[in-house]
Amino acid sequence: MKFLFCPNCGNKLVDEHIDGRMRRVCHQCSYVHYKNPIPAAGVVLCRDGEILLVQRKYEPKKGHWSLPAGFVEYDEGPQMTAVRETREETGFEVDLKELFNVYGAGDDPRSHVVLVIYTAEITGGTLTPGDDAIDARFFPLTNLPGNIAFSSHRQAIERYITISVGAKHSLHDSS
Numbered sequence: 001m002k003f004l005f006c007p008n009c010g011n012k013l014v015d016e017h018i019d020g021r022m023r024r025v026c027h028q029c030s031y032v033h034y035k036n037p038i039p040a041a042g043v044v045l046c047r048d049g050e051i052l053l054v055q056r057k058y059e060p061k062k063g064h065w066s067l068p069a070g071f072v073e074y075d076e077g078p079q080m081t082a083v084r085e086t087r088e089e090t091g092f093e094v095d096l097k098e099l100f101n102v103y104g105a106g107d108d109p110r111s112h113v114v115l116v117i118y119t120a121e122i123t124g125g126t127l128t129p130g131d132d133a134i135d136a137r138f139f140p141l142t143n144l145p146g147n148i149a150f151s152s153h154r155q156a157i158e159r160y161i162t163i164s165v166g167a168k169h170s171l172h173d174s175s
Contacts, residue, residue, distance in 0.1 A: 006031050037104065037112040041078035042069020042153075043086050043120040044100055044160050050138035051157065054089045056149055057134045060109050064149035067156060068136075069115060078116040086120065090136045091128035094120040101159060103152035115152040141165055 003024055006013055011028035018025065024033035044067060045052040053065040070085035072078055079096055086094045097119040106112045129136040139145065141161050148154040 003033055037114045038110070039072040039078065039081075039116065040069055040113050041072055041081040041085065041116040041118070042067045043082050043094060043096070043118050044156055045086065045092070045094065045120045045122065046141075046160070046164070047122065047138060049165075050140050051144070051160065052090060052092075052136065052138050053145070053148075054129070054133045055135040057132050061149035063134065064147045065145045066149040066153045067117065069117070069153070071113075079118065082116070082118050082120070087125065089130040089133050091125045091130070092122050093124035095123045096120050101156060103155055105150055105152035107151050113150075113152065115150075115156075117156045 003013055005011065006026035006029060008031045009026060009029040011026050013024040013026055013031075013033065015022050016025040017023075018032060023035075025031070043052075052068060054068050055065050056062055068082075068086040068089045070081060070088070072081045076084070082096060083094055086092055100117040100119050103115045103117070104112070105115065127136060127138075141164065144157065148157065
């Protein structure tokens with residue numbers, strides 16, 4: 001999306017090189033529109049050698065599988081988002097254990113996303129797909145679906161597999 005008018009004063013924005021990048025600038029009030037990535041957070045949650053995945057109900061990547069994750073709301077930090085999204089998408093209450101990794105990905109058509117992933121442990125709830133999910137279930141690490149929604153999720157799953165069961169299993173081995 002290309003903004004045409006300044007959100008501060010309503011004057012027309014123009015393209016200008018700033019800090020080595022083309023940016024939208026307002027010459028009236030000096031506003032500069034920075035196209036920043038959107039923060040998201042989620043969890044890698046495993047139980048008995050299986051990983052929890054959510055099947056997406058809506059585009060983008062409708063029908064594909066992903067880790068429980070979502071965008072950080074304005075009044076949240078990534079930890080709160082990871083817990084909230086897990087509850088909303090799976091019905092599980094979780095306790096975050098540790099920061100697993102941070103990924104930057106440009107394959108989400110909505111925006112460039114920076115995804116913060118935590119490991120988590122189930123503390124309550126019942127596995128129930130949320131209103132934005134077709135399904136939510138555990139998959140054996142050796143038999144994962146081939147249609148993982150986003151590269152950042154695929155990278156997190158691959159890293160978890162490498163750490164937990166070794167490099168002999170990968171997403172490329174599954175159907």
